[in-house]
């Protein structure tokens with residue numbers, strides 16, 4: 087048996103070699119065995135899964151707009167009608183065999199697109215791939231981009247903060263005071279605080295996968311959408327998602343989107359996984375000192391960042407007009423303030439998560455994650471739970487549990503901003519009203535009494551009642567009093 091078998095195998099091997107030699111010329115044909123499509127607000131990505139590497143020639147035609155993808159010596163073994171084209175610029179995919187051999191794929195598109203492509207070698211999960219990205223010129227990376235007026239207010243605030251930091255860095259604190267009071271003198275913009283909610287992974291990157299097949303990229307998108315919804319329901323806040331669908335965004339790109347949208351805060355939502363099914367609970371990460379130091383060095387050193395900015399766009403915090411030492415001090419000041427804000431907010435988020443879920447670690451951990459590296463935007467990464475733990479995997483899929491996690495993240499961040507509102511925000515204005523600050527109005531807070539309000543404004547109860555036409559001493563929370 088053994089001997090026969092061995093001989094048989096040898097013969098088959100010989101035949102295969104012969105046949106391969108005989109057809110060497112045509113044997114190079116590569117097969118497209120699958121195609122995948124990921125649709126984002128500003129581009130669509132089409133991935134060809136191939137049996138080997140391929141040469142591609144890609145060009146566009148207009149009237150009507152089309153993209154042509156020519157693949158040398160390639161056969162198609164995939165039904166293109168299976169592609170879900172919804173939400174993408176591609177309205178139809180057509181294919182044909184070229185006379186010279188090879189495959190032509192034509193994408194009918196409903197808007198002008200700018201194609202770019204690259205190939206990827208095989209990895210554990212996939213074979214050779216050709217990736218074609220069709221960018222939409224002028225499109226925003228987020229579905230609901232920042233309003234131009236809000237953006238302008240934010241730019242002004244960032245410029246003022248920069249001037250203050252510069253005054254401090256140059257050792258002129260009096261100047262910082264002048265800048266601060268000049269900003270306060272303008273009519274209050276009462277702007278929204280902008281929160282970037284970043285669902286981890288997406289597209290070809292599924293993130294961690296649970297024992298029952300739950301994908302991290304799906305559950306974190308659900309949770310992130312709930313976080314956004316909570317902020318959008320809250321006066322004084324507005325949130326956007328860095329990813330609102332199943333597509334991939336690079337890590338640096340996520341922080342870039344946050345900067346373009348002038349985010350006050352960035353929170354990345356993930357789910358943990360380890361080999362063991364035992365570990366469970368939530369954890370919260372802020373940037374580590376090591377990560378901050380290396381990032382500061384990167385910003386200072388990288389010449390490609392000359393046009394890049396710290397603290398805003400359009401030259402607000404471009405550092406190239408400053409000498410080396412001042413740039414370093416300025417960056418350190420910015421980075422330190424950002425890290426302190428991140429850690430303080432992380433503490434609030436941990437506190438809230440601890441009320442609804444087991445904590446994997448009871449204090450904020452620090453790591454050098456790339457998405458946490460914005461020098462000027464306080465940032466957190468929340469590992470909501472262990473998708474590798476079967477019980478937590480089930481919880482992460484439950485809408486009710488997702489809502490609790492979202493609420494905890496939201497509450498923690500809101501608590502921080504209520505204590506430290508940015509100067510031009512509605513929250514800052516409300517706080518100043520509460521203190522009876524610059525305005526001659528006062529909004530009644532919980533626990534206030536008429537005598538307290540009168541005393542804190544150095545007026546008599548009688549004068550206060552007269553000015554507001556009150557005939558009793560009873561106040562309602564939220565009632566606005568004129569201070570005579």
Ligand SMILES: [Zn+2]
Nearest residue numbers: 286293356357
């Ligand atoms: Zn993750």
